[in-house]
Amino acid sequence: MRDYDEVTAFLGEWGPFQKMIFFLLSASIFPNGFCGLSIVFVGDTPEHRCSIPGNLNLSQAWMNRTIPLVPGTQVQYSQCSRYRLDVIRNLSEVFPDPDLLNVSGIEEEPCLDGWDYSQDQYTSTIVSEWDLVCNNDWKGPFSMSVFFLGVLVGTFIAGQLSDRFGRKSVWFGTMAVQTGFTMIQVFSPNWEIFCLLNFFVGIGQISNYVAAFVIGSEVLGKSIRVVYSTLGLCISYAIGYMFLPFIAYFIRSWRMLLFILSLPGLLYIPLWWFVPESPRWLLHKGRIQEAEAIIQHIARKNGITPPPVLFNDLELEEMKAKSVISHTIIHLVKTSNIRAITIINFLVWMILSIEYYGLSLSTPNLNGNAYLNCFFSAAIEVPAYTAAWLLLQRLGRRFSLSGALFLGGGVLFFIQLVPSDLSALTTTLVMVGKFVITSAFSIVYVYTAELYPTVVRNMGVGVSTMASRTGSIISPYFVYLGAYNELLPFILMGGLTILSAVLVLFLPETINNSLLETIDQMQDIKCFKFRTPCSNQDRSVQNEMGEKSDGH
Structure with a gap:
């Protein structure tokens, strides 16, 4: 039996249809570059220190002495502890000038009133909004691990679904999952919901990359396949990745940043009508007429007259026999x-x-x-x-x-x-x-x-x-x-x-x-x-x- 490349050789390698598929599938990967690594800015930890209540009526000099230095340093202040405020308040009443005594021996306590975060770089991140610091600092990396866990589950499920139900359906469905859950994530009321939604964002994030990669690999000729995989998909991913710091520089709030990053996904809805199912997959599923229709459509787009018969009777029988094997x-x-x-x-x-x-x-x-x-x-x-x-x-x-x-x-x-x-x-x-x-x-x-x-x-x-x-x-x-x-x-x-x-x-x-x-x-x-x-x-x-x- 002839292989698919031999049967479809008359279509050519780089006609108008192949060019369209090349650029549309490559463009669909653009959001993957900034969605997958947005946590770099969304989950970054700003400079922070323990919050000091304003009702203590401390002078500015005493306020500057409420935070201890990190042991072994002269300029770095602790981010997770402060001197006991009741002791500081009593001392401030006796000694108006804190330079008159050594406060380093005062007992320390945790940040019981929360933290003050620097806004020099960010107006908000998930860390500053939900206090993912000190004893909760493990939650920031965990948010990232949950995302990758979603990617793990997504690739496991999407691969099997794609081989069973088709490349195109899974490709488009996973793009919708990524875009939709990123938008919903903007409204997360707490860290737990954010992580749950991040899991679903991960399910769609790389699965659509794999599906687009497979569609292109199976539709395009072997001389274009390597160019598509490297200069097509990968560079589109890199361009999206480059846009991440550019957008994050101007948008310093994590919610608005995620919302802006989710919007490009809506632009890919029309692709459903331009990108066909993989003829290779259809042939192996025994859907011969659908595969032939797509091949003839490609020929028309390329201005080529297809042969009257694509597959002989023996080849059709072999394909139908193989299609029953799951x-x-x-x-x-x-x-x-x-x-x-x-x-x-x-x-x-x-x-x-x-x-x-x-x-x-x-x-x-x-x-x-x-x-x-x-x-x-x-x-x-x-x-x-x-x-x-x-x-x-x-x-x-x-x-x-x-x-x-x-x-x-x-x-x-x-x-x-x-x-x-x-x-x-x-x-x-x-x-x-x-x-x-x-x-x-x-x-x-x-x-x-x-x-x-x-x-x-x-x-x-x-x-x-x-x-x-x-x-x-x-x-x-x-x-x-x-x-x-x-x-x-x-x-x-x-x-x-x-x-x-x-x-x-x-x-x-x-x-x-x-x-x-x-x-x-x-x-x-x-x-x-x-x-x-x-x-x-x-x-x-x-x-x-x-x-x-x-x-x-």
């Missing part, structure tokens, strides 16, 4: 080959996500302006995706991904050797690490889609993305290890990244091969052999030779 997540581990690929992909995606989000979420906290640091962290992704495209064209998938991971792990190991007084060098290395890991993330999307066959492709990419979200949930806690040893996070992330680089070397090369259609075709892939798998054409030749030998 596939579940179990099929991702059913055979030894696909099981090895799934396990390696799971580990690689998880480690990549730990490093990517560890670096992305920490860049606003580097020395310098938080908005500029965030912008540079986003802008570095544009040349990173361009580099990924060039690597995929010249070096193939396996060595491009493995090389990027080796370099990224090496950069992390080198950061620990930089003296603390060379902060500019540290920032530069962080940006280099971000560049390399971003390139690797772009490559792994393309590679994973080519490793899995059409019948479980969206599920395979979804499970891999689910592994990525597991890593993103873990990533904040890797950063927390720095409280015990500031070098430990870099050592662990560097070691894991180099481990993933080694694992990638066991995967097969997929460059210049047609997309696999069925799981049976994966039987020819030997995951632990350092060789390029044969193309579909080679497989057909081998089958013919096998039949002839059987005849003898």
Whole structure:
């Protein structure tokens, strides 16, 4: 049986229809860039100190003495404690000038009257509105982890729904979930409701990215597929990411910021009438007439006259026979080959996500302006995706991904050797690490889609993305290890990244091969052999030779 690329070769690779799909699907990813990382500003912690009631009638001099200094410093004031106010009030009545005595020995108490927050950078964040500081400081990172937990659940569910009910429905539905719940989140009355809604925002946030990626991979020709995955989707994500600090700079209230960031999602409603269902998926579901109608529609848009018959009777019978076979997540581990690929992909995606989000979420906290640091962290992704495209064209998938991971792990190991007084060098290395890991993330999307066959492709990419979200949930806690040893996070992330680089070397090369259609075709892939798998054409030749030998 001919593969899909052979049947549809008459459509061409880069006609008007392919250009429209390329740009519409890429544009749909734009909100993902700022929705996923908006917590950087929405959940940032402003400078704060214990609130002092105004009814104490303390002089300004005594008010300045109510907050103790952090032990070992001369200029940093405590953010979570104050001197006992009853003692301060009694002393102020006896000693009008606080310079006449040493107040450092006075007993301290927690911030019983709340906190005063600096508004130099923000008018409000979820931290300042709900006092997520001191004993409640764990709630800020937890809000982020809940979001990534939603992404984890979303990718797990959306992948299976997409393979069962269609790419287009899941793509559009998850975009609606992301936009709708972000709008509702603006009206959160408390932190608990905010977290619950953040979970649902996460369900839609990356699932629509995966669905758009799969639709484009299956509709566009293989010569455009890599460009679409790197320069199309990924750069759209990076542009959205770059808009985040720009918008956040002018909107300093977290509620208004989320509302503005949710509005672009409404612009994508008309896409339902322009983006078709994947013909590949329809064929594997036995919906031959629908697939043929879409292929003929593409031909008309490209100004091409389609052949009178797309599929012969034998091919139609084969497709109908295959359509009765349903596939579940179990099929991702059913055979030894696909099981090895799934396990390696799971580990690689998880480690990549730990490093990517560890670096992305920490860049606003580097020395310098938080908005500029965030912008540079986003802008570095544009040349990173361009580099990924060039690597995929010249070096193939396996060595491009493995090389990027080796370099990224090496950069992390080198950061620990930089003296603390060379902060500019540290920032530069962080940006280099971000560049390399971003390139690797772009490559792994393309590679994973080519490793899995059409019948479980969206599920395979979804499970891999689910592994990525597991890593993103873990990533904040890797950063927390720095409280015990500031070098430990870099050592662990560097070691894991180099481990993933080694694992990638066991995967097969997929460059210049047609997309696999069925799981049976994966039987020819030997995951632990350092060789390029044969193309579909080679497989057909081998089958013919096998039949002839059987005849003898």
